[in-house]
Amino acid sequence: MTAPASDGVPAAVLCGLGSWLPPTVVPNDELAGPLGVSDAWIHQRSGVRSRRRVDDGTATVALAAEAGARALKSQGHGQVDAVLLATATPDRVTPPCAPEVAARLGLSGAAAVDLSAACSGFVYGLSLAAGCIAARTFARVLVIGAETMSAVVDPRDPATGPIFGDGAAAAVVRAGRPGEPGAFGPFVLGSDGGGADLIQVPRGGSRTRYRYTAEEPRARVRMDGREVFRRALEHLGGALTRAVEKAGWTPAEVDRFAIHQANARISRSLATRMKVPEERWLSNIEHVGNTSAASVPLLLDHAVRDGALAPGQRVAVAAFGAGLTWGATTLVWPDLAAGG
Amino acid sequence: MYEWLRDTLVERLKLPADAVRPDAPAEAAGLDSLAVTELVMIAQEELGLDADEDELAGLGTIGEVAAYLESRRQPAAR
Numbered sequence: 001m002t003a004p005a006s007d008g009v010p011a012a013v014l015c016g017l018g019s020w021l022p023p024t025v026v027p028n029d030e031l032a033g034p035l036g037v038s039d040a041w042i043h044q045r046s047g048v049r050s051r052r053r054v055d056d057g058t059a060t061v062a063l064a065a066e067a068g069a070r071a072l073k074s075q076g077h078g079q080v081d082a083v084l085l086a087t088a089t090p091d092r093v094t095p096p097c098a099p100e101v102a103a104r105l106g107l108s109g110a111a112a113v114d115l116s117a118a119c120s121g122f123v124y125g126l127s128l129a130a131g132c133i134a135a136r137t138f139a140r141v142l143v144i145g146a147e148t149m150s151a152v153v154d155p156r157d158p159a160t161g162p163i164f165g166d167g168a169a170a171a172v173v174r175a176g177r178p179g180e181p182g183a184f185g186p187f188v189l190g191s192d193g194g195g196a197d198l199i200q201v202p203r204g205g206s207r208t209r210y211r212y213t214a215e216e217p218r219a220r221v222r223m224d225g226r227e228v229f230r231r232a233l234e235h236l237g238g239a240l241t242r243a244v245e246k247a248g249w250t251p252a253e254v255d256r257f258a259i260h261q262a263n264a265r266i267s268r269s270l271a272t273r274m275k276v277p278e279e280r281w282l283s284n285i286e287h288v289g290n291t292s293a294a295s296v297p298l299l300l301d302h303a304v305r306d307g308a309l310a311p312g313q314r315v316a317v318a319a320f321g322a323g324l325t326w327g328a329t330t331l332v333w334p335d336l337a338a339g340g
Numbered sequence: 341m342y343e344w345l346r347d348t349l350v351e352r353l354k355l356p357a358d359a360v361r362p363d364a365p366a367e368a369a370g371l372d373s374l375a376v377t378e379l380v381m382i383a384q385e386e387l388g389l390d391a392d393e394d395e396l397a398g399l400g401t402i403g404e405v406a407a408y409l410e411s412r413r414q415p416a417a418r
Contacts (some may be wrong), residue, residue, distance in 0.1 A: 045372060100363065226377045233381065265374055272352050 047264020065117025086121025119321025
């Protein structure tokens with residue numbers, strides 16, 4: 001392990017990255033017929049052409065463990081001090097998933113906890129890992145975003161059914177020196193509980209008790225698409241702008257923007273608003289849909305594999321989701337080994 | 341107003357230029373619900389104009405959208 005600098009506050013440095021998608025591909029055509037729309041209709045409104053779906057019996061712990069194993073392989077060894085799992089779709093209301101994921105990864109005894117910040121969960125998880133590293137509570141943290149969105153999405157709802165997908169991705173962050181490649185810059189985090197109703201799954205919480213059947217609509221994601229779109233533009237744009245400023249950069253100096261893949265039109269609009277060419281905005285929504293907390297690390301892992309992200313590039317990362325919650329940070333992309 | 345609308349739809353919302361004509365049905369030109377939301381935001385930011393999303397979404401053609409935006413720019417006659 002790399003020891004933190006003995007003088008000064010250690011920075012959190014990205015040193016491993018990996019992802020896992022379930023093998024079943026669900027193309028738009030499979031969803032479009034029952035919804036009475038077309039492949040083109042879905043693609044124009046969301047940018048999605050296909051998404052992945054788990055088989056019956058596979059749930060978030062399994063996805064998270066697969067992604068976590070790949071991130072550990074990418075860092076070169078299997079040791080971390082803590083596992084933070086961001087998910088909105090845990091296997092059960094309680095216990096949290098992270099201890100079981102840690103056990104599957106041979107990390108029994110490591111600190112392990114779930115984070116609930118919906119689509120912003122991975123960025124929140126990175127910031128908490130960075131804080132624990134700065135406080136020298138941990139020297140290495142595995143941060144995972146994993147979602148089984150098919151468990152809560154109603155395929156008959158045209159507003160949400162075609163958008164979401166299942167998947168998982170993970171990163172390892174270690175203590176290191178501020179400013180070294182892979183060191184995260186300042187984080188910008190925020191929330192607006194006044195928008196709590198805009199994206200929600202009511203059932204399963206203490207406000208909506210278990211007297212409903214699995215087909216009851218309150219078991220499914222409800223989303224006010226237009227208002228969520230407007231708030232996403234506002235808060236993603238604001239968080240990105242502040243995170244880039246705190247890093248001492250201008251938007252024009254950022255080589256790649258990696259933002260939560262909620263809808264292709266959000267990236268397009270932000271590119272115009274921030275006056276940054278659309279080519280600098282990483283995208284994989286076409287083939288994976290919106291994977292909620294898994295979205296940002298999945299995007300980063302796919303971009304590395306596709307050659308769209310290279311060592312030395314300045315990267316701005318941001319997410320927005322239910323809560324409402326949002327967060328952003330920056331880093332200079334490090335040289336990472338493939339997680340397989 | 342029509343020129344501002346055409347430029348906004350094509351350059352900012354990336355609607356196909358040949359589909360944006362005054363007589364084109366708005367939704368067929370690509371002005372779907374999210375595009376309406378974004379158009380209302382941009383109209384507020386650039387023109388200081390308060391448009392109603394539901395009213396705008398109920399309009400038939402691009403020309404009618406331009407006329408509606410123009411009407412929101414003018415103070416109502418008293």
